[in-house]
Amino acid sequence: MRVLLLGSGGREHALAWKMAKSSQLDQLFIAPGNAGTRNHGTNVALKPTDFEGIKTFVLENNVNMVVVGPEDPLVAGIYDFFVADAELMKVPVIGPSKAAAQLEGSKDFAKEFMMRHNIPTAKYATFTKDTLEKGYKFLESMKAPYVLKADGLAAGKGVLILETLDEAKKELKSMLADAKFGDASSRVVIEQFLKGIEMSAFVITDGDSYKTLPEAKDYKRIGENDKGLNTGGMGAVSPVPFADATFKDKIENQIIIPTVKGLKAEGLVYKGFIFFGIINVKGEPYVIEYNCRMGDPETEVVIPRLKSDLLDLFEGVASNTLSERDIQFDERSATTVMMVSGGYPEEYETGKVIYGLNSVKDSLVFHAGTSADGPAIMSAGGRVLAVTSYGKNIENALLRSYGTIENIEFEKAYFRKDIGFDVV
Numbered sequence: 520m521r522v523l524l525l526g527s528g529g530r531e532h533a534l535a536w537k538m539a540k541s542s543q544l545d546q547l548f549i550a551p552g553n554a555g556t557r558n559h560g561t562n563v564a565l566k567p568t569d570f571e572g573i574k575t576f577v578l579e580n581n582v583n584m585v586v587v588g589p590e591d592p593l594v595a596g597i598y599d600f601f602v603a604d605a606e607l608m609k610v611p612v613i614g615p616s617k618a619a620a621q622l623e624g625s626k627d628f629a630k631e632f633m634m635r636h637n638i639p640t641a642k643y644a645t646f647t648k649d650t651l652e653k654g655y656k657f658l659e660s661m662k663a664p665y666v667l668k669a670d671g672l673a674a675g676k677g678v679l680i681l682e683t684l685d686e687a688k689k690e691l692k693s694m695l696a697d698a699k700f701g702d703a704s705s706r707v708v709i710e711q712f713l714k715g716i717e718m719s720a721f722v723i724t725d726g727d728s729y730k731t732l733p734e735a736k737d738y739k740r741i742g743e744n745d746k747g748l749n750t751g752g753m754g755a756v757s758p759v760p761f762a763d764a765t766f767k768d769k770i771e772n773q774i775i776i777p778t779v780k781g782l783k784a785e786g787l788v789y790k791g792f793i794f795f796g797i798i799n800v801k802g803e804p805y806v807i808e809y810n811c812r813m814g815d816p817e818t819e820v821v822i823p824r825l826k827s828d829l830l831d832l833f834e835g836v837a838s839n840t841l842s843e844r845d846i847q848f849d850e851r852s853a854t855t856v857m858m859v860s861g862g863y864p865e866e867y868e869t870g871k872v873i874y875g876l877n878s879v880k881d882s883l884v885f886h887a888g889t890s891a892d893g894p895a896i897m898s899a900g901g902r903v904l905a906v907t908s909y910g911k912n913i914e915n916a917l918l919r920s921y922g923t924i925e926n927i928e929f930e931k932a933y934f935r936k937d938i939g940f941d942v943v
């Protein structure tokens with residue numbers, strides 16, 4: 520197979536690393552990729568949302584499968600773009616259709632979908648500029664803290680959790696009337712606050728059947744003890760100790776099965792990964808959010824724990840034969856610790872030379888934001904490297920990741936020293 524993978528983060532490096540192991544792979548292209556993905560294929564200077572550019576590249580290079588890493592091209596309809604084009608329709612896209620990608624692209628759509636299919640989630644109501652006064656009334660009927668969510672994609676910044684009613688009203692107004700998140704906050708979901716511990720569950724589906732991947736827990740805050748600003752994710756562990764067999768059965772029966780069946784029943788074409796952001800409230804799972812792609816940095820621990828051939832699974836998705844494919848997992852634990860640029864998630868500098876990568880023995884280093892200048896590798900993003908390790912348990916894997924980090928350096932590098940603190 521000749522595969523084009525879209526994206527440039529740690530998630531895409533992990534997917535490229537895994538696909539490169541497949542005997543079914545003839546050539547892998549990554550658009551745009553990073554200095555790490557170069558080791559597993561050919562980087563191509565194309566934006567994942569440049570559909571016309573992608574079309575030209577796919578046709579000129581006889582690409583016969585497109586794997587989509589990030590949400591933007593999916594929410595913008597890359598699946599439908601391929602299906603609607605006479606020259607591209609035979610090239611399968613691994614990802615949901617535009618309509619189904621609304622599970623991530625619109626919080627209101629996701630909530631309505633969950634209501635229709637009885638999937639456990641926080642109580643909510645949705646408001647627009649015209650119903651701002653009703654929004655205030657709704658807030659008055661709720662208890663603190665208040666959860667406000669911009670309906671559309673807002674680069675991970677669209678969820679606000681406010682302690683007082685005054686702040687909540689002010690933010691609601693700023694989102695609806697003053698377009699705080701642009702078009703993304705022209706609708707706002709106000710939601711009941713759920714108290715519990717979060718984790719991420721993943722499946723891959725061909726629209727009929729699905730396979731469950733290992734679960735993971737990510738660490739979103741910049742500071743230790745989960746303090747400070749939200750980031751794209753500072754580390755992850757898999758498996759998740761509190762997700763025992765009983766809890767995972769509940770996730771499967773109350774959330775995964777109704778989601779996959781609901782998508783099919785509503786004619787929402789879905790051929791890719793579904794990410795379930797789950798919160799455990801006193802032993803009961805609730806959906807906090809859906810994403811229409813894999814998580815990052817969760818992929819950097821989930822994919823290393825997949826023993827089976829990933830391309831074989833994608834091939835099963837493309838040909839609607841996923842149920843016939845085998846899926847096996849590594850029993851070991853996996854952890855990843857993100858090394859980020861000093862200052863991230865606020866302003867940070869890039870272009871710092873990274874030292875020590877060649878000496879890594881006990882870990883897999885997935886590049887999240889890097890570029891290459893000859894043999895030198897430099898930081899090129901907020902999140903720079905995801906240092907993944909296996910271990911007989913999470914503690915053991917973490918020791919390896921932290922041991923590896925001691926030998927990797929770049930100016931002003933920062934990482935959290937407490938990944939996994941709440942589960943070990």
Ligand code: AMP
Nearest residue numbers: 641666678710711712713714796807808
């Ligand atoms: P999201 O972008 O939907 O993942 O939300 C970002 C974060 O906000 C989540 O990971 C949770 O930590 C938090 N969050 C979202 N919704 C709720 C809720 N209903 N109750 C408590 N925390 C929430």
Ligand code: GLY
Nearest residue numbers: 737752814815816
């Ligand atoms: N790590 C959370 C996400 O990928 O959205």
